[in-house]
Amino acid sequence: MEHITLLIGIVIVTALVFDFTNGFHDTANAMATTISTGAMKPKAAVAMxxxxxLAGAFISVEVAKTISKGLIDEGAGIQPEVILAALVGAITWNMLTWLAGLPSSSSHALMGGLLGAAVASMGIGAVNGDVVVTKVLIPALAAPLVAGLAAWGATRLTYRLTRNVSEEQAGKGYRAGQITSAALVSLAHGTNDAQKTMGVITLALIAGGALAPDAGPPMWVVVSAGVAIALGTYLGGWRIIRTLGKGLTDIHPPQGFSAQTSAAVTILASSHLGFSLSTTHTCSGAVMGAGMGRKGGTVRWGTAGRMLAAWGITVPAAGLVAGGAALLAERGNVGVTVVAVLGVLVNGAIWLASRRQPVDHTNVNDMPEDSAPGSRSDAQDAGVVAAAMSAVAPPPAGTVPEQHGAQDEESEHARTKASVSGA
Structure with missing residues (x-):
């Protein structure tokens, strides 16, 4: 830990803050379906x-090497203040999408922040385009499709295998499977996402001369990144858990098991290959695939459309914020101070806005069956949904009534189950 200057120390702390936000932002990936079906109580689920x-953070460092060595050309001379700007952009986008309850990608927010800050500071030549395409963009497109198709097939198979078993008995049988598959997703998430912070810290240490250019992440970096993401996960990203577990489709235990297992296999395979994919994209794709895999099941495409729109603008949005921050940070100590202060103020304001209509383990399963205001008489639930989604776009006219009219019986069953299994 020699030669760690004050600036590099600030970058390390900021990277761990990003890791913390990554934890609570992405808890839904592992636990949304498990909580929404009642397989586990909310607090026990996020604790597991x-x-x-934390355990997953120690399995591999291949993704960390992609971040620290492959994405940005080390020869371009990236500076610690540029990495700080990238992290501020990523954290800000994470907080905004968390406030809206949208399961967007923390990974792509970080990628966008790094790319935007690097381009603003050093030009487009600082980016290794082939690495971006092969290890980031292609996995971003392929992972949700692969996980979605796998979850669709697995859901069809599970319902076929249990076609002569009552729904109540099948649900009890799949509860243990859901817990096991959720545990596997959590392990996979730690393996893939904690490494991204390890990679950023390693990149900062290399940029500051504290590590050799070809060095991997030191053990203290691995430990601190694992602890930070675990603490964030324990807090529970209740807003996004609500959207992914209740707002995207009606998930039954066999579907939850199929979605989580498909997502975990996809994430673990990608981590082994060093692909920096989005666990959010993967798990969301699996949930949609599971929703379509059950006979009579549907996906609420209004919610899915807002989620996909957030996916599409994550990289450029985080990149623009990070690019502006990089231009400020390069002006010396004053610029770095301004970036840090603005980052604290903006993200503090987002957190304060979230306190107006808090979502926690006591009301995480209160999402109305349809995601448009007015779909139910419960004004409080409608207000929560409107607040969460107003930052993006209203649902297309006519979408919700068509879905609701086709699934009155299914929605009634889901509401009854939610009232029994909710925290």
């Missing part, structure tokens, strides 16, 4: 996920 996130 946190422990396994």
């Amino acid at each position: 996920s946190a422990v396994l996130n």
Whole structure:
């Protein structure tokens, strides 16, 4: 830990803050379906996920090497203040999408922040385009499709295997499977996402001369990144858990098991290959695939459309914020101070806005069956949904009534189950 200057120390702390936000932003990936179906109580679910996130951080460092060595050309001379700007952009986008309850990608927010800050500071030549395409963009497109198709097939198979078993008995049988598959997703999330912070810290240490250019992440970096993401996971990203567990489709235990297992296999395979994919994209794709895999099941495409729109603008949005921050940070100590202060103020304001209509383990399963205001008489639930989604776009006219009219019986069953299994 020699030659760690004050600036590099600030970058390390900021990277761990990003890791913390990554934890609570992405808890839904592992636990949304498990909580929404009642397989586990909310607090127990996030506690288990946190422990396994920590364990997963020690499995591999291949993704960390992609971040620290492959994405940005080390020869371009990236500076610690540029990395700080990238992290501020990523954290800000994470907080905004968390406030809206949208399961967007923390990974792509970080990628966008790094790319935007690097281009603003050093030009487009600082980016290794082939690495971006092969290890980031292609996995971003392929992972949700692969996980979605796998979850669709697995859901069809599970319902076929249990076609002569009552729904109540099948649900009890799949509860243990859901817990096991959720644990596997949590382990996979720690393996893939904690490494991204390890990679950023390693990149900062290399940029500051504290590590050799070809060095991997030191053990203290691995430990601190694992602890930070685990703490964030334990807090529970309740807003996004609500959207992914209740707002995207009606998930039954066999679907939850199929979605989580498909997502975990996809994430673990990608981590082994060093692909920096989005666990959010993967798990969301699996949930949609599971939703379509059950006979009579549907996806709420209004919610899915807002989620996909957030996916599309994550990289450029985080990149623009990070690019502006990089231009400020390069002006010396004053610029770095301004970036840090603005980052604290903006993200503090986002957190204060979230306190107006808090979501926690006591009301995480209160999402109305349809995501448009006015779909139910419960004004409080409608207000929560409107607040969460107003930052993006209203649902297309006519979408919700068509879905609701086709699934009155299914929605009634889901509401009854939610009232029994909710925290």
